[in-house]
Amino acid sequence: MEPTSNEWPIPENPEPPFPIVTDFCDIVFGFGRGSAELGIPTANVPLQQLPKETQDLKLGVYFGFAILKPMSHEETTAVRKDGRKVAYNYGKYLSKSSGDLDILPVVLSVGKNPFYHNVIKTVELHILHHFESDFYGAQVKFNLLGRIRPERNYNTKEALINDINHDKLVAKEVLSKENYLKYERQLA
Structure with a gap:
């Protein structure tokens, strides 16, 4: 695949430090912008629950596969810093028949999201699948197989959305190739 400007070239096979595989980690609420503002829902995971190799990655956009696991837990509510409530259903509404529990392609942001002026590094997963409901409190296990591009700042929300949509296309194409699909x- 020929990279466009400012993208990292994607090799034929994952190259060190990839693949990086996580254990199951918690899905927690973030700033609430992925779905609400961008129409691109993300699952945030605590950086401290990830392998050191993930924490040491350059800021940017990565790709791999993910699998969700519902947790047996009573539903709870948390409150974001801006006062909005977040329902933790622990994946109770994830459906095997809808493919929610399959191994799915994922695009990940490892960064500070300069468009939003964040100061802390976050890891946000956009799982390439349509989910009928949120699944805060469920767990996710994922691998990182490569990187698409460095983190960028944007002048408009539309430019950010366009790049994310391009990242999704790149990830789908690369992850459909046998050298990546086998990961x-x-x-499992």
């Missing part, structure tokens, strides 16, 4: 098995 789905790491999560």
Whole structure:
């Protein structure tokens, strides 16, 4: 695949430090912008629950596979810093028949989201699948197989959305190739 300007070239096979595989980690609420502002829902995971190799990655956009696991827990509510409530259903509404529990392609942001002027590094997963409901409190296990591009700042929200949509296309194309597709098995 020929990278466009400012993208990292994607090799034929994952190259060190990839693949990086996580254990199951918690899905927590973030700033609430992915779905609400961008129409691109993300699952945030605590950086401290991830392998050191993930924490040491350059800021940017990565790709891999992910699998969700519902947790047996009573529903709860948390409150964001801006006062909005977040329902933690622990994945109770995830459906095997809808493919929610399959191993799915994912695009990940490892960064500070300069468009939003964040100061702390976050890891946000956009799982390439349509989910009928949120799943805060569920767990996710994922691998990182490569990187698409460095983190960028944007002048408009539309430019950010366009790049994210391009990242999704790149990830789908690369992850459909046998040299990458075989890494789905790491999560089985």
